[in-house]
Amino acid sequence: MAEEFDDEFDGPVKRFLFVNRKAPYGTVYALESLEVVLISAAFDQDVSLVFVDDGVFQIVKDQDTDGINMKNFSRTYRALEGYDVEKLYVEKESLDARGLTEDDLLVDVEILDSQGLSDLMDAQDVVITS
Amino acid sequence: MKLGILINEGPFTHQASDSAYQFATAALKKGHEIIRVFFYHDGVYNSTKFADPPSDDRNLVQQWSKMAEEHGVELIVCVAAAMRRGINDDALAPGFQISGLGQLIEAGIEADRLVTFGD
Numbered sequence: 001m002a003e004e005f006d007d008e009f010d011g012p013v014k015r016f017l018f019v020n021r022k023a024p025y026g027t028v029y030a031l032e033s034l035e036v037v038l039i040s041a042a043f044d045q046d047v048s049l050v051f052v053d054d055g056v057f058q059i060v061k062d063q064d065t066d067g068i069n070m071k072n073f074s075r076t077y078r079a080l081e082g083y084d085v086e087k088l089y090v091e092k093e094s095l096d097a098r099g100l101t102e103d104d105l106l107v108d109v110e111i112l113d114s115q116g117l118s119d120l121m122d123a124q125d126v127v128i129t130s
Numbered sequence: 131m132k133l134g135i136l137i138n139e140g141p142f143t144h145q146a147s148d149s150a151y152q153f154a155t156a157a158l159k160k161g162h163e164i165i166r167v168f169f170y171h172d173g174v175y176n177s178t179k180f181a182d183p184p185s186d187d188r189n190l191v192q193q194w195s196k197m198a199e200e201h202g203v204e205l206i207v208c209v210a211a212a213m214r215r216g217i218n219d220d221a222l223a224p225g226f227q228i229s230g231l232g233q234l235i236e237a238g239i240e241a242d243r244l245v246t247f248g249d
Contacts, residue, residue: 014239029138032171032211039231043239126238129246130138130171 014125015046020055021129025070029130030058034076036128041083048087048124049080050117051109052094059090061106077107091117133157134237135167138248140175141190142183147176150247151193158201166204166237167194169226171248174212177205179223191223198225206233 018037022029040047051059065072088109095101102111112120121127135154139146154164169176181191197203205226207217212228219228238244
């Protein structure tokens, strides 16, 4: 066998990058996109996530949604590790523009500048943006 | 080339579905294969047979149905996104099917390119 596949999913593995651009609340994109990430992990794909623009707010610590009658789903990002989704990236320019630092985030991430983000996208098979 | 298409917006408010339809039409004309069109987020609204725009406007739902009929293009509507928005089998226009998100990931795996149309 030239290629090794995971025991559970007996098929090809592609590099999937999910690009999260939107704030967690206000629109449904972040919540529904997270569902796609979890399914891609169930298919044992090589999954990465990047947070850019207002998407960086998705992983900010201490979110409190009590006042807006929305489900606080930020804990799901912490659970991604359990699905072997461990490659999380944040664009530096997006953090800087919002006065945020790595310490404000609820998961471990790798910080990339926009050139690094461009290289990351180049290395993917499938890029899904929302 | 094998193409997968992801549509993330409903008809009319956004141009996403129009652009995707025009892209798909051009791709088929050039001899490419559309392995699947997947409708997610508000994109599921492209599937409802109850859409009834004025007669001098394009009817995207019918356009997609016609493409499915003439070219055998698979039109898959995400079940979770559809249920949230009140769309079930009874609401579907011809050619559309409700299925799971796995169909989107499979399209990403099987297609040479997955092309997203969104906001």
